[in-house]
Amino acid sequence: MQYSDLINKLIQKETRAAARLITLVENDINAAEQVINSIYKYTGNAYILGITGAPGTGKSTFISTLIKNFLEKGKKIGIICVDPTSPITGGALLGDRIRMKQYFSLDNVFIRSMANRGQLGGLARATEDAIKILDVYGCDLIIVETVGVGQSEVDIFKSAHTVIVLLVPGLGDAIQAIKAGIMEITDIFVINKMDLGGADKKVAEIIQMLELKMNYKYESQENSEIYAKIEQWTPEIVKVNSITGENFNILLDMINKHEKFLKNTGIISNYLKNRIKSETMQILKHKLTKKVEDLLYSNKNIENYIDKVMEKSLDPYSMANLIIEMLGIEKKRDF
Amino acid sequence: MQYSDLINKLIQKETRAAARLITLVENDINAAEQVINSIYKYTGNAYILGITGAPGTGKSTFISTLIKNFLEKGKKIGIICVDPTSPITGGALLGDRIRMKQYFSLDNVFIRSMANRGQLGGLARATEDAIKILDVYGCDLIIVETVGVGQSEVDIFKSAHTVIVLLVPGLGDAIQAIKAGIMEITDIFVINKMDLGGADKKVAEIIQMLELKMNYKYESQENSEIYAKIEQWTPEIVKVNSITGENFNILLDMINKHEKFLKNTGIISNYLKNRIKSETMQILKHKLTKKVEDLLYSNKNIENYIDKVMEKSLDPYSMANLIIEMLGIEKKRDF
Numbered sequence: 001m002q003y004s005d006l007i008n009k010l011i012q013k014e015t016r017a018a019a020r021l022i023t024l025v026e027n028d029i030n031a032a033e034q035v036i037n038s039i040y041k042y043t044g045n046a047y048i049l050g051i052t053g054a055p056g057t058g059k060s061t062f063i064s065t066l067i068k069n070f071l072e073k074g075k076k077i078g079i080i081c082v083d084p085t086s087p088i089t090g091g092a093l094l095g096d097r098i099r100m101k102q103y104f105s106l107d108n109v110f111i112r113s114m115a116n117r118g119q120l121g122g123l124a125r126a127t128e129d130a131i132k133i134l135d136v137y138g139c140d141l142i143i144v145e146t147v148g149v150g151q152s153e154v155d156i157f158k159s160a161h162t163v164i165v166l167l168v169p170g171l172g173d174a175i176q177a178i179k180a181g182i183m184e185i186t187d188i189f190v191i192n193k194m195d196l197g198g199a200d201k202k203v204a205e206i207i208q209m210l211e212l213k214m215n216y217k218y219e220s221q222e223n224s225e226i227y228a229k230i231e232q233w234t235p236e237i238v239k240v241n242s243i244t245g246e247n248f249n250i251l252l253d254m255i256n257k258h259e260k261f262l263k264n265t266g267i268i269s270n271y272l273k274n275r276i277k278s279e280t281m282q283i284l285k286h287k288l289t290k291k292v293e294d295l296l297y298s299n300k301n302i303e304n305y306i307d308k309v310m311e312k313s314l315d316p317y318s319m320a321n322l323i324i325e326m327l328g329i330e331k332k333r334d335f
Numbered sequence: 336m337q338y339s340d341l342i343n344k345l346i347q348k349e350t351r352a353a354a355r356l357i358t359l360v361e362n363d364i365n366a367a368e369q370v371i372n373s374i375y376k377y378t379g380n381a382y383i384l385g386i387t388g389a390p391g392t393g394k395s396t397f398i399s400t401l402i403k404n405f406l407e408k409g410k411k412i413g414i415i416c417v418d419p420t421s422p423i424t425g426g427a428l429l430g431d432r433i434r435m436k437q438y439f440s441l442d443n444v445f446i447r448s449m450a451n452r453g454q455l456g457g458l459a460r461a462t463e464d465a466i467k468i469l470d471v472y473g474c475d476l477i478i479v480e481t482v483g484v485g486q487s488e489v490d491i492f493k494s495a496h497t498v499i500v501l502l503v504p505g506l507g508d509a510i511q512a513i514k515a516g517i518m519e520i521t522d523i524f525v526i527n528k529m530d531l532g533g534a535d536k537k538v539a540e541i542i543q544m545l546e547l548k549m550n551y552k553y554e555s556q557e558n559s560e561i562y563a564k565i566e567q568w569t570p571e572i573v574k575v576n577s578i579t580g581e582n583f584n585i586l587l588d589m590i591n592k593h594e595k596f597l598k599n600t601g602i603i604s605n606y607l608k609n610r611i612k613s614e615t616m617q618i619l620k621h622k623l624t625k626k627v628e629d630l631l632y633s634n635k636n637i638e639n640y641i642d643k644v645m646e647k648s649l650d651p652y653s654m655a656n657l658i659i660e661m662l663g664i665e666k667k668r669d670f
Contacts, residue, residue: 032652033652036650036651036652037650037652037653040647040650040651041647043647044647128651269645272645273641273645276641276644276645276651276654277631277632277641279651280631280644280651280654280655280658281624281627281628281631283651283652283655284627284631284655284658284659285620285623285624285627287655287659288620288623288624288627288659289616289620289623292616292619292620292623293616296612296615296616296619297612306608306611306612309611309615310604310607310608310611312375312376312378312379315371315372315375316371316375316463316611316614316615316618317367317368317371317372317618318372319611319615320615320618320619320622323615323619324619324622324623328663
């Protein structure tokens with residue numbers, strides 16, 4: 001095995017091995033495949049917390065205070081900052097990472113940022129793999145943080161046990177949360193900056209939205225699995241002050257309550273099943289897309305098809321069907 | 336043919352047929368396949384304009400004034416408002432649509448909004464198909480508008496001949512544009528609200544960013560096709576006032592200049608090739624994902640695999656490989 005030395009060091013909890021393996025799985029799906037294949041049996045111990053919030057909600061300070069609270073309980077913590085909006089520069093959430101640097105020197109905190117270097121499926125897949133590496137590295141708690149921009153979090157948060165959405169008093173965020181489809185996967189709403197006016201109004205807004213949501217949540221069959229978790233869990237709402245640390249004890253109790261809920265109801269096992277399905281789906285999408293792209297950009301017959309589409313004697317759907325035939329997938333194969 | 340009546344009416348430029356066909360292709364990929372198969376030979380006449388801008392850049396007013404200018408030139412216009420951030424409610428850009436309603440009664444303007452009802456590939460695919468329907472409906476110009484949120488526009492704008500990015504004087508938007516990867520596909524930068532202070536500073540910022548971009552634009556091989564267009568075209572920059580209509584004549588000249596550039600250099604033919612490839616890719620992704628999802632959520636063997644992954648005797652990558660084998664795609668098939 002090519003990476004066995006690094007993997008052994010990871011199992012021995014060496015920080016540099018964890019960092020290097022994450023870089024590997026991020027950049028190279030073939031390396032990822034080998035690494036995950038070797039370490040998968042050691043995973044499954046970490047609790048995964050998804051945190052999102054629009055810019056300006058004070059995410060960095062909130063997460064710093066949260067880390068402080070968990071450190072006091074003796075936890076080892078991994079933080080993955082995911083930025084799905086940054087396909088080119090790769091400098092994902094660098095500012096946040098710098099702001100959280102105060103914890104960098106501690107042995108019990110590992111911070112890593114990941115950017116979108118290609119398609120969304122790739123980022124969700126790489127994040128999944130990074131979570132596994134930090135799990136084997138011995139993190140009790142893994143925080144996956146993303147900026148609040150849309151559908152991409154829904155994919156990224158599929159592996160989170162508890163999803164926290166950060167809001168601040170004032171107009172707009174509540175609407176944004178519902179627009180992005182995050183609302184449906186939120187377990188705990190945190191109103192940060194509770195000292196600002198309007199925190200209670202924000203709580204009322206969330207309650208109203210939760211009621212509204214009940215009306216359309218089963219509209220889409222496709223999304224029914226996303227809702228499976230929320231169906232029996234009524235999202236908690238808490239106001240906090242990340243600077244003074246006020247109410248973080250309540251928040252920690254809520255996270256604990258949600259963890260117990262997942263375990264006691266047996267939902268955690270359904271949840272793990274769904275996570276495996278969604279993860280396999282991400283890997284498959286990545287592999288199939290790669291296969292099709294290779295074909296599309298290298299095969300000689302494809303050029304002929306494209307010429308025909310340009311002459312309008314073929315349309316793109318028919319061309320897609322011809323390619324599916326080339327890939328060898330039988331049309332009505334009975335699985 | 337199931338939809339031949341509707342398609343005949345579309346060819347006869349009936350508005351209701353266009354609206355109904357767009358609903359069809361949006362909701363049902365099988366219907367889309369049949370419809371596009373029948374109408375593809377009539378497409379290729381419309382000029383496609385992609386417009387994006389962050390909230391607050393005055394997109395609706397800008398587009399309204401742009402429509403007014405094109406109407407004066409006797410053009411028939413289609414507008415597709417795409418909202419990739421709204422997976423649940425489906426109420427994409429409803430506000431914008433209402434604000435643009437002043438043009439609704441005109442025979443020469445067709446406005447339609449589309450929301451993200453599933454994965455991104457689906458939305459880009461549906462938008463492509465809606466463009467074709469409006470093309471056959473006889474639109475000379477089709478405006479595809481999206482909110483400025485990220486990678487999704489890059490997919491949606493692959494069919495646009497000219498891409499316009501809207502900015503306003505003030506801090507932040509320029510950075511946002513570069514973050515989202517939009518910069519690389521922009522042909523014309525429009526500084527809206529030129530009457531506000533700082534418009535010239537914004538122009539300077541864009542010039543600076545364009546220079547910066549030159550340095551990393553070939554970093555990624557994957558993106559080289561996106562850059563193919565910009566390589567020979569230096570993006571134009573114009574300041575406008577959408578309320579008074581100031582400088583829209585300059586903007587229209589720029590769009591015209593860009594159209595001529597695409598035609599005279601022959602880039603329009605390369606561009607069409609790339610568009611066909613990317614469109615076929617979208618359709619293939621959609622079809623393959625559907626195939627794999629069906630398999631993942633219905634096949635009995637899959638449940639066994641998932642149990643094995645839960646017991647950690649199998650990992651998700653190995654499970655993905657087993658599914659690829661089930662799909663009948665041979666591993667090292669020589670195409």
